[in-house]
Amino acid sequence: GAVVSQHPSWVICKSGTSVKIECRSLDFQATTMFWYRQFPKQSLMLMATSNEGSKATYEQGVEKDKFLINHASLTLSTLTVTSAHPEDSSFYICSARDSAAHEQYFGPGTRLTVT
């Protein structure tokens, strides 16, 4: 099956700093990528949808200036958490879909801890 990678798998940062998370589709071209956030013992909540070359569409309640999403190529999307705060600590999971696929393929997730 298709493989999606994320980097880093975990990161610890200080409050006020910015963190970038990369999501790559390794063996297919992802026309659409999705970013989810999962708090402990909660389900995945969609943060934003991005199409290659276009601005991301953010879900209600997600600050677009705080969570910067770039989908500059068909195999790479990045999520930058700007001016991170402890409440941004969460598990961030990216997902990718190509134009022919019926499935969304998920990355392994990135654990962000803000101290």
Added chain:
Amino acid sequence: KQEVTQIPAALSVPEGENLVLNCSFTDSAIYNLQWFRQDPGKGLTSLLLIQSSQREQTSGRLNASLDKSSGRSTLYIAASQPGDSATYLCAVRPIQAGTALIFGKGTTLSVSS
């Protein structure tokens, strides 16, 4: 707005039992439904995907059914094993193009030996 509900939220069973996890969704206009497994602190593992035109899918000891008109899906696990302990997530893909999977809150399964 599509909402996905999973019942029960948690389930504990002894090894060897057959069990059923339930998923319901409010809008029957779906493209497909997918069941995932998630181990603590880990990402998602896709278990079964059912297209909207299908009634069920099987993989090993797992069988998932879909009744789109009533907005329900079940995941049947036969002869449960301790290694089946995990959180099981149900997700639907809305029919609108370009939309993301919408997840339920999951059922956390614990199988004791």
